[in-house]
Amino acid sequence: MAKKFMKGCEAIAEAAVRSGCRFFAGYPITPQNEIPEYFARRMPEVGGSFVQGESEIASINMVYGAAQTGVRSMTSSSSCGISLKSEGVSFCASARIPIVYCNVARGGPGIGAIQPAQQDYMQATKASGNGGFRMIVLAPATVQEAVDMTYEAFDLAQRDRNPVLILADGVLGTIMEPVELPPMRSDEELRKLREETKDWALRGHKAGEKKLILPGGWQGQEDRCKANAAMYDTWEKDIQVEEFLTEDARVVIAAYGVSARVAKSAIRLLRKEGYQVGMIRPKTVSPFPYQSFDKLDYGRVKAILDVEMSIPAQLVYDVELGVKGRCKVHTCLRSGGEIMGREYIVNAVKEIYNV
Amino acid sequence: MMKKVYTRTAGIEADMVSGFCPGCMHGLIFKLIGEVLEEMNLLEETISVQGVGCCGLAMEYVTYDNTTAPHGRACAVATGIKRTNPDKLVYTYQGDGDLASIGLAESMSAANRGENISVIFVNNGIYGMTGGQMAPTTLVGMKATTAPEGRNPAMHGYPMHMCEIMNQLTAPVYLERTSCNTPANTRRTKAAIKKAFQNQIDQKGFSMVEIVTSCPTNWGLNPMESLEFLNEKMLKEFPLGVIRDRS
Numbered sequence: 001m002a003k004k005f006m007k008g009c010e011a012i013a014e015a016a017v018r019s020g021c022r023f024f025a026g027y028p029i030t031p032q033n034e035i036p037e038y039f040a041r042r043m044p045e046v047g048g049s050f051v052q053g054e055s056e057i058a059s060i061n062m063v064y065g066a067a068q069t070g071v072r073s074m075t076s077s078s079s080c081g082i083s084l085k086s087e088g089v090s091f092c093a094s095a096r097i098p099i100v101y102c103n104v105a106r107g108g109p110g111i112g113a114i115q116p117a118q119q120d121y122m123q124a125t126k127a128s129g130n131g132g133f134r135m136i137v138l139a140p141a142t143v144q145e146a147v148d149m150t151y152e153a154f155d156l157a158q159r160d161r162n163p164v165l166i167l168a169d170g171v172l173g174t175i176m177e178p179v180e181l182p183p184m185r186s187d188e189e190l191r192k193l194r195e196e197t198k199d200w201a202l203r204g205h206k207a208g209e210k211k212l213i214l215p216g217g218w219q220g221q222e223d224r225c226k227a228n229a230a231m232y233d234t235w236e237k238d239i240q241v242e243e244f245l246t247e248d249a250r251v252v253i254a255a256y257g258v259s260a261r262v263a264k265s266a267i268r269l270l271r272k273e274g275y276q277v278g279m280i281r282p283k284t285v286s287p288f289p290y291q292s293f294d295k296l297d298y299g300r301v302k303a304i305l306d307v308e309m310s311i312p313a314q315l316v317y318d319v320e321l322g323v324k325g326r327c328k329v330h331t332c333l334r335s336g337g338e339i340m341g342r343e344y345i346v347n348a349v350k351e352i353y354n355v
Numbered sequence: 356m357m358k359k360v361y362t363r364t365a366g367i368e369a370d371m372v373s374g375f376c377p378g379c380m381h382g383l384i385f386k387l388i389g390e391v392l393e394e395m396n397l398l399e400e401t402i403s404v405q406g407v408g409c410c411g412l413a414m415e416y417v418t419y420d421n422t423t424a425p426h427g428r429a430c431a432v433a434t435g436i437k438r439t440n441p442d443k444l445v446y447t448y449q450g451d452g453d454l455a456s457i458g459l460a461e462s463m464s465a466a467n468r469g470e471n472i473s474v475i476f477v478n479n480g481i482y483g484m485t486g487g488q489m490a491p492t493t494l495v496g497m498k499a500t501t502a503p504e505g506r507n508p509a510m511h512g513y514p515m516h517m518c519e520i521m522n523q524l525t526a527p528v529y530l531e532r533t534s535c536n537t538p539a540n541t542r543r544t545k546a547a548i549k550k551a552f553q554n555q556i557d558q559k560g561f562s563m564v565e566i567v568t569s570c571p572t573n574w575g576l577n578p579m580e581s582l583e584f585l586n587e588k589m590l591k592e593f594p595l596g597v598i599r600d601r602s
Contacts, residue, residue, distance in 0.1 A: 023439050049438040053431065054464035061428035061461070065404070065435025068422055073435070091425050202420040202436065204400045204443050207365060212414055213422035 003178040008143045009034035011179050012102055012166065013042065015150040016074050018184045020193060021100070022048035023073040025062035027055055029081040030114040031170040032104035036076070047187075056081040060088030060101070067092070067099045068213050070197030072154050072190075076102040078170075079120055080111055089163050090129025094224070095215040096200075098157035100150070102166040104173035107336030116170030116258060117336025121314035124167045125286040134232050137165045137286040138240075139256045143177035145283070151182045156238065158193065160231055161200070167285060169309075171258040171339065232287075241289035242281040245271070249278030250300060251349055254293070254319045254329075255307040256282050259340060263307050266345035277349055285318070293322025303352045304329045307345055311335040328352075364389035366398055371416045375409065378571035378578025380535045384477060385413045387535075387545045388446075391552060392419065397444045402436050404429045406449035406458070409483040413448070427458025430465035433472045444552060446473040452482045455491040455515050462517070469526030469560035473551040476517060476563055479570040480589060487573035491515040494592055498575075518565050518598040529554050529562035530598040536567075536585050540595065554602050562602075567593045 006014070013035050016024070024043065026036035036052065043050040049066075053059030059075045067073040077085060082103045092099050105120050107113030124137050136156050140146035146168055153164040185193075194201075202211050242260075245267060246252055255263045260281040270277045280292045293304070304323055306316040313331045320329055332348035334340045363369060366389020373382045392398045401419040405411045407426035414421050424432040429447035437445040454462045454476050465472065481499060482488040489499035489506060492514045496505040506514075518530045529551060533544040544566055551562035567589050569581035576584055 023435060025435065051434060051438060054460050057428065058431040058434075058461050058464065061425060061431035062435035062438075064428075065422070065424075065432035066439040067435075068432075069402070069436055069440050071439040073439075087425050088428070095422075202402045202422060203440070204402060205420055206399045207418040210418055211420045214414070215423055215425075 001180050003180050005176055006143060006179050007034055007176045008146055008168065008172045008174060009104065010038045011143050011147050012150045012168070013038035014181060015147040016100065016154070017042055017046055017048070018182050019151040019154040020072040020185045020190045021074045021154060022046065022190070023063065023066035023071050024048070024075065025051040025053045025059040026075050026077065027053050027059050027081065029056070029078045031106060031116070031173050032076050032078045032102070034173070035102065035104070056084035057088065060085040063099050063101070064088050064092055064097055067097045068202050070194045070201035070203065072158070072193070074100045074102070076104065078104045079106045079108050079117070082120065082123070086129035090131050090133065091215040092163045093129065093133035093135065094131065095213050096161040097213070098161050099163050100153045100157050100166065101163065102150070102168060105167065105169045113337030114170070115337035116309065116339060118169060118257060118259060118309040119314070119336040120167070121285065121308070121310060124165055125288070125318070128165065133228060134286060135163050135165050136160070136235060136238055136284060137167050139167045139283060139285045140172060141257050141260050141281065143172065143175065144179045146172055147179050147181060158196070162231065167257070169258050235287040238284060239287050239289045239291070240283035241292050242283060243292055244279040244281065246278035246280060246296065248276050250276045251303050251305055251353055252296060252301055253277065253279040253305045253307050253345070253349070254315065255279060256285055256315065259307045259309055262340050262342050263345055266342040266349070269342065269346055270349055275349060275353060288318045290318070290322040293319060294324070298326040301327055303327055303355070305332055305348055305352060306330065307332045307340070309334050309336055309338070309340060365393050366390065366418055367416055368418055373416060374412050376572045378569060378581050379409070380566070380568040381410055381413065381477065383535050383541065384475065384544070384566060385416060387541070387548055388475065389417065391545060391549045392444070395549070395552060397552065400442070401444045401446070402440065404433045404436070404445070404447045406447065406453035408450040408453055410448050410450060410477065427453050427456070428461050429453065429458065430461040430470070430472070430474065434465055434470050437470065437472050441471070444555060446475060446552070448475045448477070450483065451478045451480065451490040451492040455517050463521070466521045466527045466561050466563070467524050469528070471555055471558055471560050473555050474563040475548065476565040477568055478565055478593065479568045480514070481570050481573045483570050483573055494588055514592055516593065518563065521563060522598050527561045527563065527599060528559045528601045531600070532565040532567065532593060532595050532598060534567040534585065534590060534595055536582055536590070550602065559602050565593070567595070
């Protein structure tokens with residue numbers, strides 16, 4: 001199939017439409033404005049609905065409502081706007097409503113900076129709202145991956161009846177790259193997919209068959225928590241990871257998203273100079289590929305270098321859980337809003353290589 | 356052979372016993388809604404969105420599809436449901452704290468978009484489920500657990516009149532304030548609910564029925580005293596009537 005040159009945000013939106021997204025609500029915030037803008041143009045062409053919500057809060061709740069009727073629905077925002085959505089996301093997790101949302105992350109905390117960042121890792125993977133729920137969180141590093149992951153996200157959400165988060169960043173949202181778009185799902189396919197939600201979705205029912213969407217309740221709380229925990233246990237199979245030149249590596253970089261792109265470039269430079277460096281790149285940051293760190297030969301691997309655009313480091317806690325103290329884990333960090341240069345990583349590797 | 360002249364609406368579960376307090380009007384309003392939906396043959400085409408508060412109890416009582424919105428977000432949730440299901444009857448049921456305080460932005464914005472939904476706004480001037488805190492519609496001088504000396508305009512401002520506030524917008528099609536303090540007004544409330552639903556069926560846009568009610572438990576009055584307070588104080592602040600009808 002012919003490739004198309006597309007901006008990250010627009011490619012994400014088009015992939016969502018092709019996966020069957022027929023409702024989108026969002027609120028302006030940089031650097032993700034091209035997502036709602038694209039949907040505003042595109043939805044009328046496919047018989048879907050776009051609403052510019054009065055806030056991030058309203059937008060996630062519109063999506064919460066639409067998705068309760070079995071319609072594939074999505075919202076997007078950036079960092080502080082994602083915080084505003086957390087209550088609604090938590091309601092989706094509690095009531096088991098499949099939604100997809102995308103964080104085109106910017107700097108933080110607070111209003112931070114509009115430039116790219118990776119400072120929402122903990123929020124994305126551990127606590128996207130109150131109540132201790134978990135989600136599958138996909139972290140693309142290229143526009144093509146963002147497309148493929150967005151397309152897949154709707155299927156994962158519907159399979160589990162759980163929110164799925166695309167954790168992108170300002171680089172990915174705004175760069176243009178050639179992409180191959182997935183096939184457009186037909187109206188007939190979408191009708192069948194919606195039909196699969198008939199056991200729980202609100203569609204209007206006769207007495208005795210009414211559907212009730214309950215994000216909470218006085219009874220059954222423990223059963224609800226147990227069912228959620230059991231679902232999380234099934235996610236081992238959904239782990240996606242790239243292991244890059246780790247076979248002979250003495251130093252292994254841990255990085256995801258945009259940092260991993262820069263790190264890969266640094267590794268190529270270092271390899272030319274004879275440094276045995278590799279990388280483990282989680283593509284799903286939840287569930288996390290602990291196994292990739294667990295299976296490293298720690299007789300050979302002398303150090304892990306955690307590379308992220310976040311100060312303080314956040315990914316590092318998951319890395320430590322995989323490494324389990326078998327070698328030292330160093331960090332190489334820039335704050336949000338400061339894109340890391342590859343020399344920065346090259347130097348960080350050289351510093352720890354012979355220690 | 357006895358002739359059956361009255362039976363419980365098919366909109367309420369047959370074997371259900373309400374958990375609402377004595378003198379509370381939620382039960383009555385849900386009955387009216389059920390009767391209207393039944394008369395309009397819409398029970399199987401309805402998706403209702405409950406606000407947060409005592410009204411949430413009704414999720415179990417009604418016989419049609421329903422969901423709970425996060426506190427204040429009912430109009431946003433209803434927007435998502437209605438936009439994707441224009442053939443369904445979608446209504447929200449919200450108290451004063453839900454609609455006029457935490458959900459003010461969602462309520463006003465849905466009204467301003469002329470969203471084709473119906474809003475049942477139950478105003479009793481106090482937070483019920485959380486135990487009697489001050490609401491945006493609490494009367495001046497009226498005591499609340501968070502205004503123990505009574506609502507003081509110097510500190511708390513004045514009660515909000517949501518029908519009149521929404522009447523400043525261009526889009527809403529129908530805004531009426533009713534009560535259930537007398538049989539005549541209860542009939543008027545039922546007619547208003549029916550009109551709001553008919554407007555939606557006719558694709559006319561946003562309708563809101565504000566129903567002024569009581570909360571004996573949190574007003575600290577018995578049901579009869581509550582009715583008196585409703586008649587003498589609440590309805591003076593919130594006069595009944597059609598605020599707008601462009602249907």
